[in-house]
Amino acid sequence: MPWPADVPILTADEAKRAARKLWRFAMGETWKGTVVVTSGRRHTWERNGTLYVNPTHGWCVFVNDLAWLFFTRANPGMLRNTKDIAKLEEKLIREVVKRGWLYDQLKTEEEPELIRLVREHQTTTKRLDAAVKRWERKLALAKTMLAKAKKARRAHT
Numbered sequence: 704m705p706w707p708a709d710v711p712i713l714t715a716d717e718a719k720r721a722a723r724k725l726w727r728f729a730m731g732e733t734w735k736g737t738v739v740v741t742s743g744r745r746h747t748w749e750r751n752g753t754l755y756v757n758p759t760h761g762w763c764v765f766v767n768d769l770a771w772l773f774f775t776r777a778n779p780g781m782l783r784n785t786k787d788i789a790k791l792e793e794k795l796i797r798e799v800v801k802r803g804w805l806y807d808q809l810k811t812e813e814e815p816e817l818i819r820l821v822r823e824h825q826t827t828t829k830r831l832d833a834a835v836k837r838w839e840r841k842l843a844l845a846k847t848m849l850a851k852a853k854k855a856r857r858a859h860t
Contacts, residue, residue, distance in 0.1 A: 705796075706762070706763055706796060706800075707800065707805065710761065710762050710763065710805060711762075711805055711806070712761065713758040713760075713761055713762050713765055714758060715740040715756075715758050716809075717758070717804070717809045718740060718747075718756040718757070718758035718765060719738045719740060719756060720809050721765070721799070721804055721809055722734070722738055722747070722754055722756045722769065723738060724802075725766075725769055725773075725795055725798065725799075726754070726769075726773075728795070728798055729769070729773040729777075729791065729794075729795065730773060730776065730777065734754060736749075736752040736753055736754055737752075737753050737754070738753075738754045738755075738756060739753055739754070739755050739756070740755075740756055740757075740758065741755045741756065741757050742757060742758075742759050743757075743759070745757050746760075746764075746768045747760075747764075747765055747768035747769055747772065748768065748772055749772055749776070762799070762805065766792060766795050766796055766799060767792055769795060770788050770789075770791045770792035770795055771788060773791060773795075774787060774788045774791055
């Protein structure tokens with residue numbers, strides 16, 4: 704089944720949600736890792752427990768990349784047969800079209816501005832707290848190493 708004539712632009716949020724749902728559809732299990740949006744020349748692929756999705760290439764390349772990924776994960780060590788991958792890709796295309804994902808079925812409602820600002824503030828606070836803790840640990844280590852060096856210098860003289 705080919706794509707419809709008017710395939711819309713794929714957004715980052717849609718790519719993340721579609722990747723998780725298509726993983727569940729094709730692999731029969733829930734994706735337990737993280738999904739990260741990437742861009743540029745990178746392809747949609749899984750590396751070290753992280754699923755990188757690239758929405759800039761559009762729906763067609765996105766689904767093609769996922770078909771290759773699902774086939775190689777389901778058949779490790781098997782030579783890649785393009786017929787089998789094409790069948791899987793066609794199955795994924797049908798699922799995307801059938802569920803209406805091309806026509807705003809995957810979009811989420813925009814969260815209110817206040818909630819978004821609070822969420823950003825919380826994540827910034829957590830990041831800064833972690834930085835303070837990291838630097839305090841480094842300071843304690845530096846103090847310990849300085850004390851050892853002074854002790855070694857006294858013992859040497």
